[in-house]
Every structure is written in C-alpha cells, then in structure tokens.
Amino acid sequence: MSTGDGCHSDMDYSDDDCGYADYYNTAEDCDSEQINVVKADPEYTVCDYLRVEDVERLLNESVETLSNSLQVTPNVAKVLLHAHQWAVPDIIGKYRAEDSLPGLAVAPEPADNSRFLRCSVCLSTYGAEHFRGLPCGHLFCKLCWATHFEVQISQGIALDIGCMAQDCKVLAPEDFVLNLLARPNLRDKYQQFAFRDYVKSHPLLRFCPGANCQIIVRAKEARAKRCVCNTCQTDFCFECGLNYHAPTDCTTVKRWLTKCADDSETANYISAHTKDCPRCHMCIEKNGGCNHMQCYSCKYDFCWMCLGDWKSHGSDYYECSRYKANPNIVNESEQAQAREALKKYLHYYERWENHSKSLKLEKQTLQSVKTRIHLKVMNGSGTWIDWQYLLDAAALLAKCRYTLQYTYPYAYYMEAGPRKELFEYQQAQLEAEIENLSWKIERAETTDRGDLMNQMDIAEKRRTTLLKDFFEL
Amino acid sequence: MTALPRRIIKETQRLMQEPVPGISAVPDENNARYFHVIVTGPEDSPFEGGLFKLELFLPEDYPMSAPKVRFITKIYHPNIDRLGRICLDILKDKWSPALQIRTVLLSIQALLSAPNPDDPLANDVAELWKVNEAEAIRNAREWTRRYAMDN
Incomplete structure (x- = not known):
C-alpha cells in the first residue's frame, strides 16, 4: 500500500538522525511520485515510527530546552511539560511573563532536627529528619511515603501520584518518588509507567495499538489521520487509536x-x-x-x-x-x-x-x-x-x-x-x-x-x- | 496474618475511648480489621430514629487504600444501592491516607443528612428524589420505620 511505503521511508530517514522536516525540505531529489501520494491522498499524514529510545531522547530534548530557558531543574521541567501537553514555547511564555513558578517552590525543610514529629498516617513519632514533604508543606514520614507510592504504582499510577494530605492536589515529581522508593523493581515499574504517562500527555505521540508492539508514532499534526505501523502493520487512527475510520470521525x-x-x-x-x-x-x-x-x-x-x-x-x-x-x-x-x-x-x-x-x-x-x-x-x-x-x-x-x-x-x-x-x-x-x-x-x-x-x-x-x-x- | 499496624491499633483504641456521638464501631473478636458499625439516623432527616448497621473492613494496605464500607440495614437513599454499597468520593478517588475510620463514618452520617441525587447509585431512588422529593422522603421514612427501628 502506498501509505505504508511512505512511512517506511520516513523511518529510514528518522533513523539517521535527521527528522522528517529535513527529509521533506530536501525532497526535490527524492522520488517525486512519493510526494504526489502525500498531496493526493487526504488521509495521508507524515509520521515517524519511533522506538522507545528515540522517544526518550526526544522528550529529554524538550526537558533540557525548558530547564535551560526557565532555569529550573529537569524534574520541575518534566512536571511542567506533563501538565501543559509539552507545549514548550507556551510554558516559557507563561512563566517568563509571570516571573514565578507557582506551586513549584522548594519543599520545606523541617526546621529543627532535634524536634520530634508525629506522622498523621502511621501515627508514629520520629525525629524530624525522617520526614519529607512536597511544596504544599504536608509532612509525612519516609516509610509512609514509600508505602503510599508502592500502593499507587501497583495500581498503575505514576505521574498522578499526589500528596497524602486530604484534598491536597500537589503532585509528586519523579525525583521525589524515586528518592523515597526502596524496592528496585518498583523503581523500574514507576519509570515505565511515567514514560507511558509522558507519551500519553504528548499530543503528537501515540503508542501503536498493535498487540505487543513497542513502536511509538510521532505525527506532524494531531489529527484523525491514518497511520500504518512500520513494524506490525497495524492500521490505526492517530487521534483515537482505533482502526482507521475516515470519513467517520x-x-x-x-x-x-x-x-x-x-x-x-x-x-x-x-x-x-x-x-x-x-x-x-x-x-x-x-x-x-x-x-x-x-x-x-x-x-x-x-x-x-x-x-x-x-x-x-x-x-x-x-x-x-x-x-x-x-x-x-x-x-x-x-x-x-x-x-x-x-x-x-x-x-x-x-x-x-x-x-x-x-x-x-x-x-x-x-x-x-x-x-x-x-x-x-x-x-x-x-x-x-x-x-x-x-x-x-x-x-x-x-x-x-x-x-x-x-x-x-x-x-x-x-x-x-x-x-x-x-x-x-x-x-x-x-x-x-x-x-x-x-x-x-x-x-x-x-x-x-x-x-x-x-x-x-x-x-x-x-x-x-x-x-x-x-x-x- | 501479619501483625496489626500501629495505626490500626491506635485508631481502634481511640474509637473505644472517645466514641463519636451517634456512631459505634466495634472490631470483630476474630478479626481486628473487621468492624461492626451502627450509625444513628441524623436529626431532621428522614432517617431520624433509625439505627443503621454497617460493616467496615480495613484492607491489607490500609491506610494507603480506603476502607471498604457497606450498609447491612436496608435504606432508601439515592447514593446507596440495594446491596448497601455507598457512593462517596472519599471511599474512592478522593481517599487520602490521612483520613481515618472516624472521619469516614462521620462522612457517611453526613451523607444521610444531605442526599445527593445528582450523583446517584440507586437510579430509581435518585429519579424520584429529583422529580418528587416529598414522596421520596416519605418512602425513606417508611423504610427507616420498617427496617431500621426495633431490633
């Protein structure tokens, strides 16, 4: 099928580290029939079929750009990107203008290390150094945080893990979770789920819906266009992931x-x-x-x-x-x-x-x-x-x-x-x-x-x- | 079974020593995670005068997961279904490990005072509650008298 062939060549080009933009800018010397297919078939869209490593690199580039231009840590940048659908220019514009990063203040340090605190979750009393909290200021003991994370991760939740206090909506950034998680297999799981959450929150990325397929498709525009996975040949709609369905929306x-x-x-x-x-x-x-x-x-x-x-x-x-x-x-x-x-x-x-x-x-x-x-x-x-x-x-x-x-x-x-x-x-x-x-x-x-x-x-x-x-x- | 966490022991002790007015929660003699609960119907509600039996169970990962609570006494309420299951946000997505058995039971008692027919679990009850509140309240009173009084 012509769309399938088109996508194959996209993949070949994305592999040698030049994106599809370069490919189409230098398209004059490429197969001109290929270009005609793109223009003539309204279903066709330009997309890359990427592996997990490629996507990780891609996401890290956005994280780096944002953390450099806002002077924040990569972890804060990740939280912002996830919350704002990876729209780097929008985020920069928004926070440059406000000149502050609401909700991302540094976590409070317990004032006095000799002090004893009672954890409101396990009701035990420990020295203040055993306590941790998010920028909201709610402190809980490290053990309770770790158990909280374990339970959430076992339910498939990663980036949406929040503070334990009632009605508190502050989310826990990646480093906060990873620093407190003790079991190594859970750390791996957390990172897998977090990656999944990042891809899902990115409007131009979608996991290939094919069974056991590891490919992630990147489209140029988030529209209901046809994708054909270059690995498992699954034919799907970029917007919803179901079988491709034009002219029905x-x-x-x-x-x-x-x-x-x-x-x-x-x-x-x-x-x-x-x-x-x-x-x-x-x-x-x-x-x-x-x-x-x-x-x-x-x-x-x-x-x-x-x-x-x-x-x-x-x-x-x-x-x-x-x-x-x-x-x-x-x-x-x-x-x-x-x-x-x-x-x-x-x-x-x-x-x-x-x-x-x-x-x-x-x-x-x-x-x-x-x-x-x-x-x-x-x-x-x-x-x-x-x-x-x-x-x-x-x-x-x-x-x-x-x-x-x-x-x-x-x-x-x-x-x-x-x-x-x-x-x-x-x-x-x-x-x-x-x-x-x-x-x-x-x-x-x-x-x-x-x-x-x-x-x-x-x-x-x-x-x-x-x-x-x-x-x- | 693993040893009972300190948190559960503390909560149970406090429930015994300073019981919440209108609520009694007693752990089962064979299972310290299972509570026999009785909630009195709040004043100025159609459930007034009734004594409602509930069961409450603390799952393995409590307090990281919410307790499981269910009405055993039949009750006519838009957010409680025929099996006694309760539609209450803090028992689901709004659960926080900082909440306790006593706060959960207080919330359930508050739900009896303020039914919410817009977020129904028992559809037929909720429907009547919306179109004909007077009749719904009459039904609730009747059920309270029939199932939640005496014994």
Whole structure:
C-alpha cells in the first residue's frame, strides 16, 4: 500500500538522525511520485515510527530546552511539560511573563532536627529528619511515603501520584518518588509507567495499538489521520487509536461500534452467508468480495445487497447504498417508529458488515491473484513485472473498500438534508466504481490492462473526492 | 496474618475511648480489621430514629487504600444501592491516607443528612428524589420505620 511505503521511508530517514522536516525540505531529489501520494491522498499524514529510545531522547530534548530557558531543574521541567501537553514555547511564555513558578517552590525543610514529629498516617513519632514533604508543606514520614507510592504504582499510577494530605492536589515529581522508593523493581515499574504517562500527555505521540508492539508514532499534526505501523502493520487512527475510520470521525465511530456491539445480535440473522438467487432461487454462497453477483445456474446478474437487477446499479441511478426513510414516520405509532429505527440501523449495519466481509474475501482473492500470476509467468505469458498491476489493483481495491465501509457509520448519524444527500450520492458513486473494480479484478484474465487501470483511477478519484470533502469540513 | 499496624491499633483504641456521638464501631473478636458499625439516623432527616448497621473492613494496605464500607440495614437513599454499597468520593478517588475510620463514618452520617441525587447509585431512588422529593422522603421514612427501628 502506498501509505505504508511512505512511512517506511520516513523511518529510514528518522533513523539517521535527521527528522522528517529535513527529509521533506530536501525532497526535490527524492522520488517525486512519493510526494504526489502525500498531496493526493487526504488521509495521508507524515509520521515517524519511533522506538522507545528515540522517544526518550526526544522528550529529554524538550526537558533540557525548558530547564535551560526557565532555569529550573529537569524534574520541575518534566512536571511542567506533563501538565501543559509539552507545549514548550507556551510554558516559557507563561512563566517568563509571570516571573514565578507557582506551586513549584522548594519543599520545606523541617526546621529543627532535634524536634520530634508525629506522622498523621502511621501515627508514629520520629525525629524530624525522617520526614519529607512536597511544596504544599504536608509532612509525612519516609516509610509512609514509600508505602503510599508502592500502593499507587501497583495500581498503575505514576505521574498522578499526589500528596497524602486530604484534598491536597500537589503532585509528586519523579525525583521525589524515586528518592523515597526502596524496592528496585518498583523503581523500574514507576519509570515505565511515567514514560507511558509522558507519551500519553504528548499530543503528537501515540503508542501503536498493535498487540505487543513497542513502536511509538510521532505525527506532524494531531489529527484523525491514518497511520500504518512500520513494524506490525497495524492500521490505526492517530487521534483515537482505533482502526482507521475516515470519513467517520472519532466520536461517531466509537458510538457506532458500541451500538453495533449492543444491537448486533438482532442483526445476526441477516449476516447469514447465503442468499437465494432472486430469479431461479438457487442457493448462493458469496465467496468473493464483489457485490455484483452472477448466478451460476441462470446467469442472472444481481446485487448481493438489495437482490435487485444489477443493470440498475451500473448507471447513475446506483442507489443501493442510500437509506430511504419513510417521510410520514412522525405520524405513525410508537411501534412503527421503533420498527423504522431498527430498519434504518439494519440498513446501515448490513452494508457496514457486508463490506467488512468483502474486505476479508478480497484478501483471499489477492491470494488467488498471486497464484494466477505465478502460473502465467511459469507458462511464459508475460514476465512477473507485466502482472504487477494486478497486485496494485487488489491493494487499491482494499483501500477503497475500507473507506467505503467507514462511510456507513458516518451516514447513519448524519442529519437528513442536502449535505447528507450529497454525501450519499458520493458514497453511491464510490460504491458503484468499487464493485466494478472488484468484478474486473476477479476476472482479470479476460479484461485488458488498460481498462483495469482506468477503473482503478476512477475508483481512487471517487475515494479522494469523498474524503477531501470530509477533511475540509 | 501479619501483625496489626500501629495505626490500626491506635485508631481502634481511640474509637473505644472517645466514641463519636451517634456512631459505634466495634472490631470483630476474630478479626481486628473487621468492624461492626451502627450509625444513628441524623436529626431532621428522614432517617431520624433509625439505627443503621454497617460493616467496615480495613484492607491489607490500609491506610494507603480506603476502607471498604457497606450498609447491612436496608435504606432508601439515592447514593446507596440495594446491596448497601455507598457512593462517596472519599471511599474512592478522593481517599487520602490521612483520613481515618472516624472521619469516614462521620462522612457517611453526613451523607444521610444531605442526599445527593445528582450523583446517584440507586437510579430509581435518585429519579424520584429529583422529580418528587416529598414522596421520596416519605418512602425513606417508611423504610427507616420498617427496617431500621426495633431490633
């Protein structure tokens, strides 16, 4: 996939210590096709895929900059950075102007070392030298601090560990915790959790959501754009970490997924894998991704989604993706309205689910395309490179169908009106072209290359048009 | 079981020697971390005249973690559910190791005087408390009479 390739090269460049900014400034002598991908695909965003060490170095640079320009210790700088989402210039501006660092005064020293104090947590009395406190001035014995930290760390809390006094909101900086923590394994744990907290508070960093993947992605801008991990290939949204979902936005896709998890038992009967041919009633199992079906028995061409004649799907009247609401519904009974609501949800859910299945089936198609290419090459009909376009076509099909799948939750939550009509028109156009492409790829031996390339171009144009509209919202 | 921390011994002693008015907390004879608690319903509240039984347990890492407290007597209150579980911030995220058994029980008694239907645990009770406070208070009185008086 082109986005994936783009990210790989980013990684290569970030490895030799020059950031993506340098890479794109000196881009003239780079592959110009690469740049076109960046410009043409609205989903694409420039990002680096970093290892833990790289990120540690990156964060330390910010800490150093801040501690130098504000003349504070690195630990104070870390607290400030964590609290202000790592916006170094903002923090410098704010504290330079105020000329003070509120809440970061030096911790109070117990005045008299011969004095005895009672710790209000363990109720024991010790010499004052056994007591420690944060800038808020609440003193507790070292043992209680250590136990407090142990309990908090065992619950996965690190940078949010606070003072033990009631209603006191002062947080404990890293060095304060580490100095009082006795057990070495907890110190390691604390540092791991603290690192996690730093990354999570940084708006331009996100952990790759892939299982056991150690990669941290750095984006140029904090937007809902597509990231493909260069190590585990997980495809996710930078903003929310879920599977990538344009044109649906982060909140809507979360709502949709929750709704589907709750309601889909009702929809399960629909997702049975077989349907009867609408003309000869032969039972048909869908074993490919394309929704343009042709009955093996009677050769009738029909649409898998609506079971209507495929002829009406090829033209401008492709309306299978559009939900036709009953305009008179407000005057109907409560049951009728509930039925209509369920019908509407099922319409979108069926299509969402169907495209998701098609994606999986088309992965199998890709495998068979590879086998087919292998056979062709072995039989001397062309070289391997002659057949590459078929693989490109399959990759493009997956990309387009993925976007198409995520248009359904978006459309479901859209308010009726001209915007929705326009969106559903674009969606229908995209869907029609995708089904054409899928049909052509599955039968690639009989269609010529030019035709397929043309179809690829049309489908991708439809996809980017729909997305561009969304990103410009 | 490990030895009882000094803090728990001290707190128990003080609870025995200077009990909080309207509250009694007695450690179980077999388990010094388990307390049998009785809270009297505050005056001028629908719980007035009732004696409410609670159980209180100090977990292993007390006081770094909050005690576990639950009503045993049935009570009609928007922040206490059918199982007697209590929705109170200091028992959850607002816990501080500087709080004590006595402060927790005082807070619970205060919760009886000032129910908070906007942060409900028992949804049906909270709903009624918001739309028809008079009826909710009548119900609370009725439950107090039925479950928290005599015995």
